Amino acid sequence: MTSITDPNMSDRFTSAMGECQNKQLKTYGEIIDGMTELCQSHRQLLTSSLDLCSKKSKDDEMLFETIHTFKKDLDQRNASIKEKRHNISEVMSEIQQKEMQKDEIIQKIEKLKEEQAERKELIKSQNKANKDRLKNLGKARLVFQEHLGLEIRTILGKTQLVKGEKLQFVFRNINPSDLDSAYVVTMGIKADGSYQIVSSDPALECLPVLESRLQETNNLPAFLANIRKEFIARARC
Known part of the structure; x- marks a missing residue:
């Protein structure tokens, strides 16, 4: 073991302490450099994160605006669809x-066609009934004109009772x-084709x-024959 009284001991101790200090300083320097790089990296990361957050925030705002626009457009479309459905x-x-x-028409x-x-x-x-009646009138006219002196006249009535063309039998x-x-x-x-007796002169109760x-x-011939009989009975009274 070297004696502490060795005159070179102090130099060696000083040298060792210097080396140790240099190592520590180097280590501290490396730590500081590492921390500096870490801080710079952290600062860059924060800056990048802030930029990303800012961009994300702007994107979200645009997205919200787009969603709001889409919602407004959807509401308008729904209102338009509702109105169109109502129409x-x-x-x-x-x-x-x-x-x-x-x-109904x-x-x-169809009803009018059926009625027509x-x-x-x-x-x-x-x-057809009128033609038959006219034939009967013609037959009666021939019989009564030839054998009984009957005269048949066509008259145009001047009163409401005999309005229109009528026949007048003159016995x-x-x-x-x-x-x-x-x-x-x-x-x-009449309009339905039936005979209508308007009057007689002289008046007959029957x-x-x-x-x-x-x-x-x-x-009709039988009717005229009966009328003639009634006139004859009336004339003999």
């Missing part, structure tokens, strides 16, 4: 009403004391009964 509902309701009106047209067909048949039937050879004396019955045909019988039998 469609009204149009459909109007179409249904028009369809119902169309069906078609039914009315019925009227045509009725007119056809009435025309003669009724009163033996005055063979030219005229006994008259005025008649026509005229409604004879008219009713004529309506039942449609036998």
Whole structure:
């Protein structure tokens, strides 16, 4: 062991302490440099993080604005769809009403066609009945004109009772004391084709009964014969 009294001991100790100090200083320098680099790295990381956060915040703001715009547009679209649905509902309701009106019109047209067909048949039937009656009138005219001195006139009535064309049957050879004396019955045909007795001159109380019988039998010659009999009975009273 070297004695502490060694004159070189102090130098060696000083040298060792210097080396140790230098090592520590170097180590401290390395630590400081590392901490400096770490601080710079941390500062850069913070700066980068702040920039990223700022960018993220701006992106989020833009995203929120876009979402708000989309929501507003969606609300407008929903309102527009609701209004269009309401309009469609009204149009459909109007179409249904028009369809119902169309069906009613078609039914009315069909009913009118049926009524028109019925009227045509009725007119056809009435025309046939009128032709038959005209034939009967013609036959009666020939019989009574040739054998009984009957005169048939066509008259145009001037009163509401006999409004329209009527036939006037003028009987003669009724009163033996005055063979030219005229006994008259005025008649026509109703809208339904039935005979209508308007009046007689002189008046006969049994005229409604004879008219009713004529309506039942449609036998005009027999009716005129009965009228003549009544006039003859009236003339003999």
